[in-house]
Amino acid sequence: MSVRNPPRLLVFAAMSLLRDETSTISSLEYLPTELFPPLFMAAFYGRRRETLKAMVQAWPFARLPLGGLMQKPHKRTLQAVLDGLHVLLAQKVHPRRCKLRVLDLRNTGQKFWSMWSGARAHTCSSSWMAPVAEDRSRTEQPLAPLAVFIDLHLKKRTLGKFLTYLIRWVEQRKGSIHLCCKKLKIVSMPKENIKKVLSMMQLDCVQEVEVNCTWKLSTLAVYAPHLGKMRNVQRLLLSPIHVSAFKEQDHQYLLQFTSQILRLQYLRDLHMESPYFLEGHLNQMLRCLMTPLDNLSITNCLLTESDFTHLFQCPNICHLKGLNLSGVTLTNFSPELLQVLLEKVAATLQELYLNLCGIIDSQLETILPVLSHCSQLRVLSMCGNLLSMAVMERLLRHTDRLPGLSLEIYPAPRESYSSQGVLHRETLTHLHAELLEILRELGHPRSIWISPSPCPHCGDDICDHIKPIV
Template sequence: MSVWNPPRLLGLAGMSLLRDEALAITALEYLPTELFPPLFMEAFYRSRSETLKAMVHTWPFVRLPLGGLMEMPHLETLQAVLDGLDVLIAQKDRPRRCRLRVLDLRNTGQDFWSMWSGDRACGCPGSLMAPVAEDRSRTEQPLAPLEVFIDLHLKERTMDGFLTYLLRWVEERRASINLCCKKLKIVSMPMENITKVLSTVQLDCIQEVQVNCTWHLSTLATFAPLLGQMGHVQRLFLSHIHVSPLEEQEEQHVVQITSQFLRLHHLRDLHLESPCYLEACLEQMLRCLTTPLDNLAITHCLLTDSDLTHLSQCPNIRQLKGLDLSGISLTYSSPELLPVLLEKVAATLQELCLDQCGIVDSQLQAILPALSRCSQLRSFSLRGNFLSTAVMEKLLRHTSQLPSLSQELYPVPRESYSSQGILQPGRLAQCRDELFEVLRVLGRPRVIWLNSSPCPHCGDNTFYHPQPVIYR
């Protein structure tokens, strides 16, 4: 038997008003606050541009989370909303009911629409008015430029009609509008276009930057001054920066890039993938860090012993929660360097990734004492290294007293392979049994995952045939 869900009175009222758009616009001055969100949604989905425009300059909340209604509003909808903002900007005296200060075009705000449309239950009727009370207290302050929030994902085809129209609109109203971006991701776009887009954005609003481009070092150096203006960046991801053997002024480019870190006073997470330009000059970048890091990833590049020494001596890594050195060859490093580094971060480290570092038995044994002192460690990954069953048994014993360790990713022991490097299921089963016996003796419930060699078809970071060893 099906359950009939009758329409809510708010929805019926909104639909009734929209049958006569002129009447709906006239009624906005007297419309109860709780009717604004459902009426806005009705007008949005029915493409009633004039109603949307009128609702913007009578909006009784500080924030209009337009992006929460769909992943990216249509151009027609955006034009209607921006036209409404134009009316608001042009008025010397703010309309009596209007509290609007922020237009949010990000994919956020779904809870706002759910609450006011009745899809999400509220604690009590009084809670419906809480946003309005908060908004009124905020708008008693002197008026500042209106803020428009958007997340930018810059790629070759990003400059569509929506973004082009928005940027042009903001550019023509610089005195009245601040375009704010919290997350900036650059995948592929000419530097000229990137510079043009960012010239419209309040750079000090950006908190997360991800550059995933195959740039030349000189291109990154050109981008660096823009990065330096993003003073509130907390998370920075840079990957696949290409250094040409014939590239001139390489040292000057590195200085230009690393010097910008002096201006990033809020940086907490730093992820550098394939930063070959830092080989033998990591210390230069570390000296430019101004705040303690929470997470550091330097992956898939060559680092010298001097680089690792400077890393362990850097005062801004003493409070690390996450350390990822995947793909950093430690085969030829001095055996004492990694233990010293782990000792420095042992008190706070929660995640450690040493995948594909060329670690062999002697190197793993050297870090076991320091590793066993990482009392906060939750996740540890050693995939892609070449270790014996005997040393892995020692590893399990040393880490058995780490109370928070819950994710363990280890390589299949080398005894599981033939002399030609082919995984042998029978040998693997025997190694798993031996490791299970160690877990049984230790007596602590535990799950470890054994991963075979990196898949040659899927790339270095993809491992296949995971095999859990479970002791309950």
């Protein structure tokens, strides 16, 4: 340890206490509150399981941010803490000293531990970290259910030792424990394991849901009732939902899913990647939205002109801050449809992604006037569309009027490619120079990125390693 940053007296006191673990445990009832965090850290890193078990039963704070100490889930440490909670929960009344209401297993709370260890010279502003005032006139309190917070990332064939142990422990104490998860991400896991985890959770605690594995529409319908119970969800992200050909039975599956959207009264961000089942049925989804959306992302799928009409007619998209339609082919659409959509959100739109939409010159020219009125726009990305140099110049002149625009990603001009679609790098370099001259003429400092499609270096349709034209 650096001589300039010697350990605080509290840390020395905690380390000294651990030399006689038995005496320390017996004196927890009278130990100053300030000693609890450094003593807990010393016991945690020293693997003093009996001390950890006893300290949980006398914890003088409303929350124990255990996840802030764990670089990765550690089963034996968790066992010691849960053993202490088991003793605590077995008591009919709360001990006078213990104020614990929340066990937080998320990777949060570092500020709390840093403050008490002296690593940071600041006071903790989180009110739930402050010690709860002791009521000396009462020695007993009714024992309320304990909340256990965890971020769940279900990505393996099995639950893993840490999560398996925790789920079993919660299952055995379901009446006195609330398993709370604000961020739920499902990547890959057997359905029976997913159901088991969901059955143990307080679903109304979930605020963000991400399903990043390919499901059938029938599978989505199976989990729809669970989604409906997550009534406080604010962000919902669904990855590809497989539908080979829309059949009569699929209408029922879609109805089972969309009917649960009606229950999500706080939904603000809706992201759907490759939702093939929405083609011709987008209205069925939109009319179930209960609140205005902040962000809407429908990507890599087919939509009809009727779907687009329903989109701009939907009252809950009028205040969008983010709109992503990348991968939705618009080539044969009437350009007025996109124009009307942008007019609806022009006052609030901050991010617009129209990558790989097959947008052509005439369509872009139609939306340029309304695009120049999106006064809040900060991000504009249109990679993968085939646009001429002349239209791109007009695009730069229109977007120059947007003061907040800070990220602009455009396709390489159509003239950069041969008739067979092969990129001519020399031509692109020359066009870069022309675009730079246009920017200089406009006189407004800005950076733009020109992304060839596919990228000659990595082959991706959208590449993120290109250098800007400044």
